[in-house]
Amino acid sequence: MLRFARCYSLARTKVTRNKSTPFRPEYALKCGLEIHTQLSTRNKLFSQSTNSTTSLVDAPNQHTSFYDIALPGTQPVLNMEAILFAMKLSLALESQVNSVSQFDRKHYFYGDQPQGYQVTQHYRPFAQGGKINLSKELDGIDELSKDIGILQLQIEQDTGKSHYTDTEKDVITLVDLNRSNVPLIELVTKPDFSDIKQVKAFIKKYQNLVRHLHISSGDLETGAMRVDVNLSINEFARVELKNLPNTSSIIDAIKYEYQRQVELITGGETSSLMEPETRGWTGSSTVKLRSKETTIDYRYMPDPELPYINLAPDVISGVKRLIPQLPDDIMRMLMNKPYHLSLKDAKILTYNSNQNDMYNHEALRTYYLDTFCEFSRLVDKDGSAKLPTSWIIHEFLGDLNKLQIPLTNAQEILPPAVFAQFLRLLHVETISPTSGKLLLFHILENFKKSNCQDLSVPNFSKLIKKFGLHAINKVNSQELTEFCNDIIAQHTDDTFKQNLVSGKKKTSLKFLIGQGMRQSQGRIKASEFEKKFKEILNIQW
Amino acid sequence: MPLKRSLRESVERLSSLQSKYNIFTSINPSPYKTKNKEGKNETLTNYVVSIKDNIVTKDLPTTCGSRILENFRSPFDATVVKLLKQAGVHILGKTNLDEFGMGSGGIHSIKGPVINPLYPQEDKKIMGGSSSGAAASVACDLVDFALGTDTGGSVRLPACYGSVLGFKPSYGRLSRFGVIAYSQSLDTVGILSKEIKVLQKVFNTLDKYDKKDPTSLSVELRELIEKNKKTKNHLKIGIVEEFNHESLPKEFHELYFAFLKKLANLGHKIYPVSIPSVKNSLPIYYTLSPAEAASNLSRYDGIRYGYRDSEIDIKDGILFAPTRSEFGIEVKNRIILGNYNLCSDAFKNNFIKAERLRVDLVDEFDSIFEFPNVLTNFQGNPEGLDILLVPTSSKLPESIKEFGEEETKSPTNSYINDVFTVPMSLAGLPSLSIPLKEKTPIALQIVGQYGDDSTVLDFVESLS
Numbered sequence A: 001m002l003r004f005a006r007c008y009s010l011a012r013t014k015v016t017r018n019k020s021t022p023f024r025p026e027y028a029l030k031c032g033l034e035i036h037t038q039l040s041t042r043n044k045l046f047s048q049s050t051n052s053t054t055s056l057v058d059a060p061n062q063h064t065s066f067y068d069i070a071l072p073g074t075q076p077v078l079n080m081e082a083i084l085f086a087m088k089l090s091l092a093l094e095s096q097v098n099s100v101s102q103f104d105r106k107h108y109f110y111g112d113q114p115q116g117y118q119v120t121q122h123y124r125p126f127a128q129g130g131k132i133n134l135s136k137e138l139d140g141i142d143e144l145s146k147d148i149g150i151l152q153l154q155i156e157q158d159t160g161k162s163h164y165t166d167t168e169k170d171v172i173t174l175v176d177l178n179r180s181n182v183p184l185i186e187l188v189t190k191p192d193f194s195d196i197k198q199v200k201a202f203i204k205k206y207q208n209l210v211r212h213l214h215i216s217s218g219d220l221e222t223g224a225m226r227v228d229v230n231l232s233i234n235e236f237a238r239v240e241l242k243n244l245p246n247t248s249s250i251i252d253a254i255k256y257e258y259q260r261q262v263e264l265i266t267g268g269e270t271s272s273l274m275e276p277e278t279r280g281w282t283g284s285s286t287v288k289l290r291s292k293e294t295t296i297d298y299r300y301m302p303d304p305e306l307p308y309i310n311l312a313p314d315v316i317s318g319v320k321r322l323i324p325q326l327p328d329d330i331m332r333m334l335m336n337k338p339y340h341l342s343l344k345d346a347k348i349l350t351y352n353s354n355q356n357d358m359y360n361h362e363a364l365r366t367y368y369l370d371t372f373c374e375f376s377r378l379v380d381k382d383g384s385a386k387l388p389t390s391w392i393i394h395e396f397l398g399d400l401n402k403l404q405i406p407l408t409n410a411q412e413i414l415p416p417a418v419f420a421q422f423l424r425l426l427h428v429e430t431i432s433p434t435s436g437k438l439l440l441f442h443i444l445e446n447f448k449k450s451n452c453q454d455l456s457v458p459n460f461s462k463l464i465k466k467f468g469l470h471a472i473n474k475v476n477s478q479e480l481t482e483f484c485n486d487i488i489a490q491h492t493d494d495t496f497k498q499n500l501v502s503g504k505k506k507t508s509l510k511f512l513i514g515q516g517m518r519q520s521q522g523r524i525k526a527s528e529f530e531k532k533f534k535e536i537l538n539i540q541w
Numbered sequence B: 001m002p003l004k005r006s007l008r009e010s011v012e013r014l015s016s017l018q019s020k021y022n023i024f025t026s027i028n029p030s031p032y033k034t035k036n037k038e039g040k041n042e043t044l045t046n047y048v049v050s051i052k053d054n055i056v057t058k059d060l061p062t063t064c065g066s067r068i069l070e071n072f073r074s075p076f077d078a079t080v081v082k083l084l085k086q087a088g089v090h091i092l093g094k095t096n097l098d099e100f101g102m103g104s105g106g107i108h109s110i111k112g113p114v115i116n117p118l119y120p121q122e123d124k125k126i127m128g129g130s131s132s133g134a135a136a137s138v139a140c141d142l143v144d145f146a147l148g149t150d151t152g153g154s155v156r157l158p159a160c161y162g163s164v165l166g167f168k169p170s171y172g173r174l175s176r177f178g179v180i181a182y183s184q185s186l187d188t189v190g191i192l193s194k195e196i197k198v199l200q201k202v203f204n205t206l207d208k209y210d211k212k213d214p215t216s217l218s219v220e221l222r223e224l225i226e227k228n229k230k231t232k233n234h235l236k237i238g239i240v241e242e243f244n245h246e247s248l249p250k251e252f253h254e255l256y257f258a259f260l261k262k263l264a265n266l267g268h269k270i271y272p273v274s275i276p277s278v279k280n281s282l283p284i285y286y287t288l289s290p291a292e293a294a295s296n297l298s299r300y301d302g303i304r305y306g307y308r309d310s311e312i313d314i315k316d317g318i319l320f321a322p323t324r325s326e327f328g329i330e331v332k333n334r335i336i337l338g339n340y341n342l343c344s345d346a347f348k349n350n351f352i353k354a355e356r357l358r359v360d361l362v363d364e365f366d367s368i369f370e371f372p373n374v375l376t377n378f379q380g381n382p383e384g385l386d387i388l389l390v391p392t393s394s395k396l397p398e399s400i401k402e403f404g405e406e407e408t409k410s411p412t413n414s415y416i417n418d419v420f421t422v423p424m425s426l427a428g429l430p431s432l433s434i435p436l437k438e439k440t441p442i443a444l445q446i447v448g449q450y451g452d453d454s455t456v457l458d459f460v461e462s463l464s
Helices: A080-092 A196-212 A247-266 A313-322 A327-335 A343-350 A361-379 A386-403 A407-413 A416-427 A433-449 A460-467 A477-491 A494-502 A507-519 A526-537 B007-021 B079-086 B132-139 B156-161 B196-206 B219-228 B250-265 B276-299 B329-342 B351-368 B400-409 B412-418 B422-427 B453-463
Strands: A002-005 A029-038 A104-107 A117-120 A131-135 A145-157 A161-166 A171-176 A183-189 A225-233 A239-242 A277-281 A286-291 B024-027 B048-052 B090-095 B145-150 B165-168 B188-193 B236-240 B269-273 B387-391 B431-435 B443-448
Touching (some): A029 A196, A029 A247, A080 A145, A080 A183, A080 A313, A131 A196, A145 A196, A196 A225, A196 A327, A225 A247, A239 A286, A247 A277, A327 A343, A343 A361, A361 A407, A386 A407, A386 A416, A386 A433, A407 A433, A416 A433, A416 A460, A433 A460, A477 A507, A477 A526, A494 A507, A494 A526, A507 A526, B007 B024, B007 B090, B024 B132, B048 B132, B079 B090, B079 B196, B132 B145, B132 B156, B132 B188, B145 B165, B145 B196, B156 B165, B156 B188, B156 B431, B156 B443, B165 B196, B188 B196, B196 B453, B250 B269, B250 B387, B276 B351, B276 B422, B351 B422, B400 B412, B431 B453, B443 B453
Parallel strands (some): A239 A277, B048 B090, B048 B145, B236 B269
Antiparallel strands (some): A002 A171, A029 A225, A104 A117, A117 A145, A161 A171, A225 A239, A277 A286, B024 B090, B165 B431, B387 B443, B431 B443
C-alpha cells in the first residue's frame, strides 16, 4: 500500500453524556442531509478500471488505472453509464435534470486524493429540485404527509481510502486507491426535517429507491452510502455532522448534538453557536473538526478538458421510459383493490431487504401478481384476495426458507398457473388448509430431494388421493358423534364440563374443537365440530 | 524527399553538440530498437526524431525538466509517440525544456538552459522556450523533425529563434494523451522541422482522433472540415493592425516587406484587418493558464512517483510542502498566481472574466475568416480572409545573462515575449512560424481559421 507520514496522532478527547433530554418544542430542530451514494457502474467515473463492490476487502490498489493514480499525461474519459444512473435517480426524485451541466475541480491536498483535486459539479450541477414524500401510512412518521425537498444532485469522484496506524515508532497513513474515482452522487436535501423519525424514514426510503433503480447497493456498512447531517436549533448557526457510519450513529449523533446545543442555549452559552462548524461523531459524542476560520478555500475551477454534459430532451424522455414503477406506487397498488395487502406484506414485496438468499423482492412480487391474476381467472370473483397473500407470502416463502430452495427453482415446478390451481383447491375446499400445508411442503420437499432436478409438475388430485387429504364435507353424523365422544372422554372431567356448559369458561369449547381439527387432520370443518359438541354436551349459550 | 539523414551520423555528432548546447534531458542508448517490427503503414521509415521531455515515453525517462519528476519513467507511451513508432521513426532522445513548459527562454530547467546553436561563437544566447531542446535539435540538423508542445507560443518562439519551421496545429487535432498537462485548454502538440514536406508528412501521420483524449477533435467534425475545404490558387491574406509592428527589430521590416512583395507577385491579395480583442490576450492568458497549471501540478505530492522528500511529508501543518518546495522558481510563481486567481474572492473577478473575454476573442477571429469554424458553428464570412500574417517574436534572442536579469527584475518581462503567439493559442488556431531568412531568428506566423490546418501548410509548401 502507498504510505505517508502524518504529523498528528489519532488520540481524541472523549466527552460522554448520558443524560437524555427529550425533544422540546421550544427548541425547534431544523435538519438537512447530504448523502453520498456510490453508483454501481461497471467501470469507474473517468477510467476503465473496475468499480468493484468488494474493493474494501480486495488487495489494496488493485482496482486502479493509470488515471486513478494520477500518472502524468493521463486524461479523464467520462463513463456514460454514470450519467444514465444519475438521470434515473434524478427522474425518480422528480428533480429537474439540467440540459447542460459541467464538471469542476475542487482542490485540496490529501494522501488519498491522488490528483490534488476532486472532480465534482460545483457551478452547474446535474439536477436541481425534486422531493421525497414521507407519509404516516407508508413510512410511519407522525405527520399525515410530508415532502422533503431536494436542493440538488451532483456527480463526483470518490476519493481513495486512508488507513491510519499509530505505532510506537511512527505515525503512518496507508493509502488504498481502489475506491479512488468511483462514481458518486451527492444529494443535498433542503433543511426540511423537524424530527428524527423523518430522518430515519428518509434514509430508509432513499436507500430502497437506489436499490430499486439498481444504481447502488445503498449499503451504509460498506460506505456505498454515506450520510452527513446539517443541523441547527432555532435560528442558530448550522452545524455539520460527519463520520456517521450507520443509521444508529446518524440518529445518536443528531440526538447528542441536539442535547448539546439545547444545553448551551439554556445555559446561555450560545457564543459557540454563532458561527457554522463541522463536527465529527466518535461513537458517543460529537467533537469539533473545524470552524469557519479554518475552512479551506477549495478554489473551484471548471475542468478544462472534460466536455459539458449536454442532454437532448429526447434523451431525458427516453430515460424516463426506463424508470420502473416506483416503490410508493407499488406499495399503494398492493395495499388497495384487489390485493388489499397489509403494510408489512406489501413491504416484503417492495423493499429489498438484502437479507434473503432464497428470493429477491422483485421476483417474488412478479410471482405473487402473476399467481393472483391466474387465480382470479379460475375463481372468477372478488373477495378471495387473502388466499394468494397468505399462501405465497407466508406459507410458500416459509417452506422455501425451511427447505433452502431458491424461488427461481421452485417456480419451475410451481409456476403461477399451477400455484393458482393449488389455491383453487383450497378455495373450493377440496382440501383443508391443514392438508394444503402438508401437501405443499411434501411437494417442495420431494423437489429438494431431487436436488431441484425433478421438474415434473405435481399432480394435485393424484397426491390428494394418495394421502387421503380430501376434505370431508358430508360428515356421517353418527361417526362424528363417536369421534367427538372419544375426545370428550380423553380430555375432560366433570369440572371442565360444568364450567363449559354453564358458560363460565366458554373458551374450553375452542379447545375441544381444536382437538377435533387436529385428530381429523383438518379434514372436517370447525363449524361441524362446534355444532356436534354443543349438541352432545347440551350447551345452550 | 531530401532529408532522411543517417541515424549513425546523428548519433556520432550528438555528444559534442549536447555538451555545447545542452539539447537533451536524456539520450536514447539504443535508438535502433524503436523501429516498427511489423513494417506496415510506415510513413516515416528511418526518420530521426526528438521528443520534448513533457511527452511520456516508455523507453526513456520523462522529467519535464523538473526535480519533481526526477527519474520518472512512464509505464505507457503518449499516443503521438506510439503513432511515430508505428510509422518507423528512430527516437534520438528527449529534449530539454522550461520546467513543465513554463517559460519563453528555455532557461528554467533542472538540467540547465539550452544554448542557441545559431550563435556558436558569441555570448551564450537563449533558444527561446519552452520547446527549447526541440528547436535546437532541429537547428543543429540532428533530427529530421522534433515534437514539441505549444501552450502560448512554446513551439513557435524557439522555432523562430532557431530559424526553423514551428507548427502549432489547431487545438484538438493531435492527441494530448500522454502529454503532461500544463494548461490543457491551450496545450497543443507541435512539430518542428526545416522541411515543410517533412512537417506535412508528420502532421498527416499524427492528425488522428484519439478516444483517450477528451478534447480530441471528433471524427464527425474532422469530416465536416474536409467537406468545407476549397482549393484556391490565390489567397486573401490579412495583416492585423493591433499587433504593434513598430516595436519589432529593424531587421524584421526589410525581410517582411520583401516577403509581402513576393506574395503580391504570386497573385495573393493582402488586406489590413482589425481584431481589437487581441490586446486582451496576455491578461487572459496569464489569468487562465496559471490557474490550470496550479490545478494540474497539484498531483505532484511524491507519494506515488517522482521526487519525494526523504525525511518528511508535512511541514508546518502543510501537507507535501517539503516535496513540493522542489519546484523551480518560475513554476512556483505560476502556482501562486494561479491559486490566487482561483481563490473564491478573485475567481468571479478574474477567472470568469478572462473566460468571457476569451470567447469574445474567438468571435472576433471568426468574423474575419471565410472558412467556417466547426467548433463555434460560425458559418464563415463570405468576404473573409484565408490566412493572417503575424510576426512570431518582438525581439531577437537575448543572451542568457540578459534574459535572466530582466526576469529577476520582474517576472512579467518575459511574459511579454508571448504577445504575438498567445492570441492563436487562446482561439485554438493553426499557426506555422516560418523563418524569413536562412539561419536568421526572424520569423512570421501563417495563421489559419480553426481546423483549416491544410490551407496553412499548403500555402507554406507553395512558397518553397
